[in-house]
Amino acid sequence: MATKVIKGGTIITADRTYDADVLIDGEKIVKIGTNLSGDQTIDAKGCYIMPGGIDPHTHLQMPFMGTYSSDDFDTGTAAALAGGTTMVIDFVLPGPEGNLLEALQEWFQKSGKSRTDYSFHMAITGWSERAFNEMPEVVNRGINSFKHFMAYKGALMVNDDEMFASFQRCAELGATAFVHAENGDVVAQLQQKLLAEGNNGPEAHAFSRPPEIEGEATNRAIMIADQAGVPLYVVHTSCEQAHEAIRRARQKGMRVFGEPLIQHLTLDESEYFNQDWDYAARRVMSPPFRDKLNQDSLWAGLSAGSLQCVATDHCAFTSEQKRTGIDDFTKIPNGTGGLEERLPVLWTKGVVTGRLTPNEFVAVTSTNIAKILNMYPQKGAVLEGSDADLIIWDPKAKKTISAKTQHSSIDYNVFEGMELTGLPRTVLSRGKVAFDQGKVLAEPGDGRFIEREPNAGINKALSTWKEVVAPRKVERKPEHMPYGV
Numbered sequence: 230m231a232t233k234v235i236k237g238g239t240i241i242t243a244d245r246t247y248d249a250d251v252l253i254d255g256e257k258i259v260k261i262g263t264n265l266s267g268d269q270t271i272d273a274k275g276c277y278i279m280p281g282g283i284d285p286h287t288h289l290q291m292p293f294m295g296t297y298s299s300d301d302f303d304t305g306t307a308a309a310l311a312g313g314t315t316m317v318i319d320f321v322l323p324g325p326e327g328n329l330l331e332a333l334q335e336w337f338q339k340s341g342k343s344r345t346d347y348s349f350h351m352a353i354t355g356w357s358e359r360a361f362n363e364m365p366e367v368v369n370r371g372i373n374s375f376k377h378f379m380a381y382k383g384a385l386m387v388n389d390d391e392m393f394a395s396f397q398r399c400a401e402l403g404a405t406a407f408v409h410a411e412n413g414d415v416v417a418q419l420q421q422k423l424l425a426e427g428n429n430g431p432e433a434h435a436f437s438r439p440p441e442i443e444g445e446a447t448n449r450a451i452m453i454a455d456q457a458g459v460p461l462y463v464v465h466t467s468c469e470q471a472h473e474a475i476r477r478a479r480q481k482g483m484r485v486f487g488e489p490l491i492q493h494l495t496l497d498e499s500e501y502f503n504q505d506w507d508y509a510a511r512r513v514m515s516p517p518f519r520d521k522l523n524q525d526s527l528w529a530g531l532s533a534g535s536l537q538c539v540a541t542d543h544c545a546f547t548s549e550q551k552r553t554g555i556d557d558f559t560k561i562p563n564g565t566g567g568l569e570e571r572l573p574v575l576w577t578k579g580v581v582t583g584r585l586t587p588n589e590f591v592a593v594t595s596t597n598i599a600k601i602l603n604m605y606p607q608k609g610a611v612l613e614g615s616d617a618d619l620i621i622w623d624p625k626a627k628k629t630i631s632a633k634t635q636h637s638s639i640d641y642n643v644f645e646g647m648e649l650t651g652l653p654r655t656v657l658s659r660g661k662v663a664f665d666q667g668k669v670l671a672e673p674g675d676g677r678f679i680e681r682e683p684n685a686g687i688n689k690a691l692s693t694w695k696e697v698v699a700p701r702k703v704e705r706k707p708e709h710m711p712y713g714v
């Protein structure tokens with residue numbers, strides 16, 4: 230196999246910044262050092278070399294709210310590569326009857342045209358013996374995360390009893406539980422109340438999902454996860470109330486992770502008050518964009534380490550699809566795009582402003598995600614032996630975001646007009662140049678499914694864990710012994 234060497238750049242990882250060359254043989258990084266040579270040389274002078282971005286949260290060609298999200302594994306992963314992301318993790322949606330393996334087969338078919346590597350999370354949208362029985366095989370196939378929607382009542386939502394049952398099964402299997410944390414019962418009632426009062430526009434979407442609803446559900450999911458003894462990953466954490474719950478749980482020693490989206494970090498609720506219906510509806514997603522104080526909380530969480538990953542929740546709908554809800558905001562398909570913009574926007578609004586260090590940037594866009602999802606150091610690292618998923622990042626490059634030049638299939642961009650400083654110049658995916666100087670070179674089908682191992686030894690209730698760590702002699706009456714020890 231011909232070798233490549235990336236020369237003259239500065240390597241940035243989650244914990245180090247240093248000048249070195251990177252030698253790639255086939256799909257792997259084989260050596261990092263000085264004065265290396267290979268069959269082909271890629272010049273990285275003036276650039277940073279970072280691990281490829283991993284997006285832990287996408288919905289490509291997903292059936293949702295009466296339609297399918299517009300970007301599929303072809304256009305979605307082209308957008309990903311153009312923005313420096315070399316791997317996406319998409320959500321498989323079985324029905325409430327628990328046909329997990331059937332649904333997985335369907336997602337494998339859709340992902341056949343992925344240009345980047347990919348993995349899946351399996352959703353649990355109802356609790357059944359079938360789901361219970363099929364979960365181990367899902368884990369055997371390299372998927373160690375199960376997603377639960379606490380919102381979308383009447384569609385994807387699960388109740389607390391279903392969630393607790395599934396969380397306990399996740400704990401047995403060494404899987405991590407994921408939640409979309411919003412109180413779906415209260416959202417459904419607020420939606421009806423707002424409609425009855427004549428509030429049918431996109432701004433009512435935000436009123437129907439206040440931060441309290443997310444904070445409550447996040448707290449509830451954390452409590453249920455602790456009782457089940459399962460690590461918990463909270464997707465699209467958008468407000469201080471949810472962040473506070475996660476922070477407090479982590480402080481107690483619980484394994485709880487939080488994931489702000491690039492949209493929530495940089496776009497605020499004023500977007501919904503735009504007089505142009507289309508403009509506002511295009512930004513309808515759940516949870517909705519928040520105010521500046523909530524945004525500050527998310528930025529603080531990323532630098533403090535109480536929030537670990539930045540995702541997109543890429544779920545793109547065209548303006549025409551959004552217009553399904555022209556008379557009723559509850560029918561506007563929920564979701565926004567961001568796969569191409571996540572890294573450049575985070576760099577511009579985070580690193581250039583000094584809110585994040587370049588190392589923190591790498592941690593929250595790649596390394597932390599690979600670690601939490603059990604892919605490190607195959608992914609998320611610039612190390613000898615790691616997959617050669619690399620970005621050559623030009624910190625001086627500039628661009629203005631425009632739907633006219635994007636790779637996503639939709640007709641607008643929620644970041645339209647934003648000026649970027651810092652862009653990927655070249656992106657390598659398992660050693661192949663997948664994007665270079667504005668052009669996506671990877672083909673549909675170049676991506677590979679990446680298997681993820683179950684968790685090792687961390688699926689235990691905190692209360693049980695404490696007794697193992699610090700055994701003590703306490704006289705207790707049998708009725709006060711919840712674990713029967």
Ligand code: URP
Nearest residue numbers: 409514515542544563564
């Ligand atoms: O509005 C959103 N976030 N749409 C995608 C589905 C989900 O809830 O993640």
Ligand code: ZN
Nearest residue numbers: 409464465515
């Ligand atoms: Zn969600």
Ligand code: ZN
Nearest residue numbers: 498519520521
């Ligand atoms: Zn507000």
Ligand code: ZN
Nearest residue numbers: 286288542544
């Ligand atoms: Zn989502």
